Amino acid sequence: MFELSTLLSYAAVVIGLFLIPGPAVVLVFMRTxxxxxxxxxxxxxxxxxGDFVHAMAAAIGLSAILMTSALAFNVIKLVxxxxxxWLGVQAWLEKTGDPAVEAARPRVTARQAFLQAIPAEVLNPKTALFFLAFLPQFVHPERGSSFLQFTVLGLIFVVLSALYSAALALSARPLGRVLGRIAWLHRWKGKIVGTIxxxxxxxxxVQQR
Structure with a gap:
């Protein structure tokens, strides 16, 4: 279905895109x-x-709606x-600095972080448009089912995304421990995270199509 050179080129481009900091990178660092x-x-x-949802949407043509309908784009963008x-306001309103309050407050669990990250990515219309414009460059109908090719490329993207995010999380924690020793930063971390x-x-x- 795919030549090895095509898959290697695709993986290289995807990794290159990951290296450009964006909302997903910030979200992983903040949650870590x-x-x-x-x-x-x-x-x-x-x-x-969330990326896989976008890949499947592109595979079945749903993302085309965002490309052709300004109303659909704006609705998803605003949501x-x-x-x-809303996540930022929640973080901003958290009280920090009091050790008793810090100990009593329930922390974000892995399950909560996972469930919150999915809509954060799914509701990014730029991601949908990216998949619609990017994946077709590597899909060739003469090599078999276009839907299957979209699915394979989407799965590769998801695996690389998960591995890259895991690497970010593993590298961010030591930095977080160092920053946690800075008293003023500890007191204001909720405000900083909320502002981000x-x-x-x-x-x-405010992003445009």
């Missing part, structure tokens, strides 16, 4: 800092699942932006 490596890895897996802003999420939401809200 908040809850540890397991939470960071779970966030990456949630993002990978996604609202979700990120709100900023990402506003960025999504």
């Amino acid at each position: 800092a908040q809850g540890g490596r397991a939470v960071g890895v779970a966030t990456g897996l949630g993002i990978a699942c 996604g932006a609202g979700y990120l802003i 999420f709100i900023g990402l939401g506003l960025k999504v809200a």
